[in-house]
Each structure stands twice: as C-alpha cells, then as structure tokens.
Amino acid sequence: MSDIILDVKHISYRYGSKPVLEDVSFQLHKGEMMGLVGPNGSGKSTLLKIILGAIPMQEGSVEWFGKPLRKFDQWSRIGYVSQKANSFNTGFPATVFEVVMMGLTGKMGLFRRPGKREKERVQEAIATVGMGEFGNRNIGRLSGGQQQRVFIARALVSDPDVLILDEPTVGVDAHSEAQFYELLRKLNEERHISMILVSHDMGAVSTKMHSIACLNHRLHFHGGAEEFERMRPEILLRSYGHDVHVLHHDH
Numbered sequence: 736m737s738d739i740i741l742d743v744k745h746i747s748y749r750y751g752s753k754p755v756l757e758d759v760s761f762q763l764h765k766g767e768m769m770g771l772v773g774p775n776g777s778g779k780s781t782l783l784k785i786i787l788g789a790i791p792m793q794e795g796s797v798e799w800f801g802k803p804l805r806k807f808d809q810w811s812r813i814g815y816v817s818q819k820a821n822s823f824n825t826g827f828p829a830t831v832f833e834v835v836m837m838g839l840t841g842k843m844g845l846f847r848r849p850g851k852r853e854k855e856r857v858q859e860a861i862a863t864v865g866m867g868e869f870g871n872r873n874i875g876r877l878s879g880g881q882q883q884r885v886f887i888a889r890a891l892v893s894d895p896d897v898l899i900l901d902e903p904t905v906g907v908d909a910h911s912e913a914q915f916y917e918l919l920r921k922l923n924e925e926r927h928i929s930m931i932l933v934s935h936d937m938g939a940v941s942t943k944m945h946s947i948a949c950l951n952h953r954l955h956f957h958g959g960a961e962e963f964e965r966m967r968p969e970i971l972l973r974s975y976g977h978d979v980h981v982l983h984h985d986h
C-alpha cells in the first residue's frame with residue numbers, strides 16, 4: 736500500500752483575474768510533519784481551502800489517501816485546527832468537554848445524544864492534550880495556549896490520520912508554544928499522525944517539522960528541514976525576492 740496521504744498535483748488558482756497559486760505540487764507521506772511557510776498573501780490559506788474542499792478547484796488535482804477529492808468522504812480522518820488562539824471571550828457559554836464533543840458531531844450526526852463510549856473518547860482526547868482537569872471549565876476562562884490545546888483535542892477526538900494546523904501558535908506565549916510543539920511531537924511519534932503546519936515562524940518549523948514547503952504563489956522549495964535550514968538564505972531570496980528575514984548567528 737502506498738504511504739502517500741495527500742497528493743497535490745499542478746494546482747493553479749485565481750481570484751477573478753488575480754493569480755494566487757501557480758502550478759503547486761507536493762506530497763505528504765505517512766508520518767511526515769510538514770511545515771508550510773510563506774509571507775502574507777502568498778496563498779497558504781487558499782491552498783488549505785482547496786485541499787480541504789472548501790473552495791472548488793480550478794486547475795490541478797488533489798488526492799486524499801489515494802482518492803480524488805470529489806470522491807473522498809472520510810473527512811473524520813483529517814483533523815483541522817484553525818487559527819483561534821484567544822478567540823473565545825470569558826462569556827462564551829461552553830465547557831471544554833462540550834467544545835471537544837463538537838469534534839464528534841460529524842461522526843454522530845447533529846441531533847444524537849452522546850453515549851458512554853463517545854463521552855469516554857472526549858475525556859481521552861482532553862487527557863491526551865494535558866487538559867484532563869479542565870473538562871468542566873468554561874473555554875473562555877482558559878489562556879490562549881490552553882484553548883489551542885482544546886482545539887487539538889477536538890480535532891483528535893475522531894481519531895484522525897492527519898492534522899492540518901493553520902498558524903496554531905499565533906498569540907500564545909513562548910512556554911505554551913514549547914508545550915504545543917512537544918504535544919505535536921508526541922502525537923506524531925506515538926500515534927503516527929501526519930501533519931501540515933502553516934506558520935510564519937520559519938525558525939520554529941525548521942527545527943520541529945520534518946519537511947518544509949515554502950510557498951509564494953509557487954512552491955519555491957519542498958524538501959527536508961535540514962536542507963531548508965542549510966539553504967535558507969538562498970530559498971528566501973528565491974521566494975521572497977530579498978533576504979530580510981535572514982539573521983546570522985555566529986555563536
């Protein structure tokens with residue numbers, strides 16, 4: 736059996752007459768943690784929307800687990816975590832348990848009441864992200880980093896093979912960010928969950944992810960994280976047009 740989870744081929748996309756993606760191709764393999772980096776407006780969100788089927792494809796093809804997108808229906812195999820840190824205010828009327836339970840509604844149907852097994856799965860997902868004591872806490876009363884872990888739990892509850900994380904550490908403090916990457920590493924090592932993580936933070940992704948895709952309308956680099964780190968000045972020059980982000984540390 737092939738170990739290709741996601742196969743993206745020759746995707747081009749334009750909003751009206753404005754080209755946003757040009758001939759983007761890459762594959763995600765089982766167990767791979769891929770960082771998707773690129774400047775503002777480079778097309779990262781558009782690419783995610785296409786591969787998640789949220790906007791119709793114009794050119795190219797996407798296959799999930801060997802199935803073309805239009806025939807693919809096993810969406811519970813894919814967990815999506817959007818950029819939501821600090822998005823709930825203190826008055827938001829849902830507990831951690833209820834928010835994580837929402838991750839099962841796709842599987843259960845909206846109106847069925849959760850049974851014992853489903854409740855156990857929710858508890859287990861909450862425990863996996865280290866939030867076991869907070870099940871009854873109002874989500875709005877948690878820190879940004881804690882909320883982010885709850886969103887991971889919501890994505891994990893349907894037992895996905897792959898997680899797609901859109902700028903997950905925006906607005907969380909350095910300590911929570913370190914804990915967050917540690918959680919991703921654990922999920923990858925212990926459950927073999929593959930990941931695509933969209934981030935502006937090249938330093939973090941190049942040390943935490945296995946591979947890097949560098950997008951600026953086109954894919955300017957896709958390869959191993961070590962190679963990315965070695966070639967970073969050259970890749971940035973190629974993809975950003977100038978190397979403003981390059982810092983040299985001699986120590």
Ligand SMILES: Nc1ncnc2c1ncn2[C@@H]1O[C@H](COP(=O)(O)OP(=O)(O)OP(=O)(O)O)[C@@H](O)[C@H]1O
Nearest residue numbers: 750751753755773774775776777778779780781782
């Ligand atoms: N619905 C839309 N209609 C028209 N143009 C759009 C639409 N959505 C995005 N764009 C434009 O397409 C380009 C790519 O946007 P996209 O959100 O995919 O980039 P991004 O890399 O995710 O950016 P950021 O890092 O700022 O979130 C931008 O110039 C954006 O203004």
